[in-house]
Structure formats: structure tokens, C-alpha cells
Amino acid sequence: MTDAAPPSHALLVVDVQKAGVTGGRAVPGAAGLLDRTADLIARARRAGALVVHLQNDGAPGSDDEPHTPGWALHLPVEAGPTEFVIRKTRDDGFAQTSLGSLLSGAGVEAVTVCGVMSEMCVQATARTALALGYRVVLPHDAHATQDIPAAPGISAAVPAAVVSRVAAWAISGDAEVTVPAADVRFAAPRTGAR
Structure with missing residues (x-):
């Protein structure tokens, strides 16, 4: 860690829901991901940073269909003035949600993004945060996804x-x-800084 790197003002915990981090369909390395995410959450809370849990509302029949066991957030939420749950229906946590107004209204300038799936919801949320002018930190060991199966005639399987x-x-x-x-x-x- 370098002292020159400014701190993040918000932690965006993307789709850390039971369907993606427990059971037979969990992302590889889910236990380590959960440990690191829980540590990020604890440190953000202690510092007074915003903690925003994004929760995907999947389609009917999907593993993260609302109000099914797989849809539930895996890590405990301490709802209050600096911790929120925002439900979403798209990969991008900013799309048709209150995330942008929440961050802007709180004066957030820098966000750290973690969670699942790396190439989908994590990346889409991070890209929009960048486009909106936020400094974005994407810790290399705090997001995960599934293996991509082989595509005969195109490529071998791609490890998660x-x-x-x-x-x-x-x-x-x-x-x-990095x-x-x-x-x-x-x-x-810094409230009102943006």
C-alpha cells in the first residue's frame, strides 16, 4: 500500500448473493472472496465510508430470482445512514437505480468495487463509475466469476x-x-464535494 493513493469513499459490493458464493454453483475460490469482501466491508464501516450492497433481481426461474434462497445477500447488512442495499435488474449497478444519486449526494469521489461476476456486473458497474468521473479501485483479489466452458472449434475452457x-x-x-x-x-x- 502506498500512502500516496487516496482512500475510497464508498465500497460497492456487487451481487454477493448466495447463488453465486455458496453450494455447487459457487464461483471458484468463493471462501477467500467472501473473507476479503467481509474485511473490506468491516474496514469501510470503521472509516465511515458508504457501503452499498447491490442485489441482482434475476429473471423468474433463475438462481437469483427475487425472494428465493439464492437471491439473498450472503454477508450481513448493517442498514443505516452509511450502508444501503440497492436492488437492480441489469448488469450495471447504476442503470435504473438510485446508486448515482446516492453517491453524488454523499460527496463520494472514489469507489472500490468488489463482488461477482467479474466480466458482467462488476465490470459494468466499474465502467459506469469511471464514466461518471469517479476514481475506481478494483482489487484484483476481490472479484470473481465462473469458468467459461470450452467452445469446440473455437477455444478450450477458460479458467475463472x-x-x-x-x-x-x-x-x-x-x-x-492491481x-x-x-x-x-x-x-x-466529503458531503457535497462532487
Whole structure:
């Protein structure tokens, strides 16, 4: 960790729902991801940073269909003035949600993004945060996804770790993606700064 790196004012916990992190369909390395995410949440809370849990409302019959066991958030939420749950129906956590107004209204200038799936909801949310002018930190060890199965005649299977790395690399020119979760720092947002 370098002292020159400014702290994040918000932690966006993307779709850390039971369907993606428990049971036979959990992302590879789910236990480690959960440990690192829980640590990020605890440190953000202690610093007074915003903690926003994004919760995907999947289609009927999907693993994350609302009000099914897989839809439930896996990590406990301490709802209050600095911790929120925002439900979404698209990959991008900003699309048709109150996330943008919440961050703007709180004076957030920098966000850390973690969760699942790297190449879908995590990347889409991080990209929009960048487009809106936020400093974005995407810790390389705090997001995950599934393996991509082989496509006969096109490619062999792609391991989940490679998919996550490529997803982060695709936005690495603008976001900080090499920092480990343990090195992320948090601070309370400066209300009205944006």
C-alpha cells in the first residue's frame, strides 16, 4: 500500500448473493472472496465510508430470482445512514437505480468495487463509475466469476481466474486494478464535494 493513493469513499459490493458464493454453483475460490469482501466491508464501516450492497433481481426461474434462497445477500447488512442495499435488474449497478444519486449526494469521489461476476456486473458497474468521473479501485483479489466452458472449434475452457483478470485488464487503463484488497483504504466522503 502506498500512502500516496487516496482512500475510497464508498465500497460497492456487487451481487454477493448466495447463488453465486455458496453450494455447487459457487464461483471458484468463493471462501477467500467472501473473507476479503467481509474485511473490506468491516474496514469501510470503521472509516465511515458508504457501503452499498447491490442485489441482482434475476429473471423468474433463475438462481437469483427475487425472494428465493439464492437471491439473498450472503454477508450481513448493517442498514443505516452509511450502508444501503440497492436492488437492480441489469448488469450495471447504476442503470435504473438510485446508486448515482446516492453517491453524488454523499460527496463520494472514489469507489472500490468488489463482488461477482467479474466480466458482467462488476465490470459494468466499474465502467459506469469511471464514466461518471469517479476514481475506481478494483482489487484484483476481490472479484470473481465462473469458468467459461470450452467452445469446440473455437477455444478450450477458460479458467475463472483468467476471465476475472481479463475483465479487470479491459478497464485497467482508467481504474486501479492491481491493488490487493488488503491494501485498499477508506475514508468518509466529503458531503457535497462532487
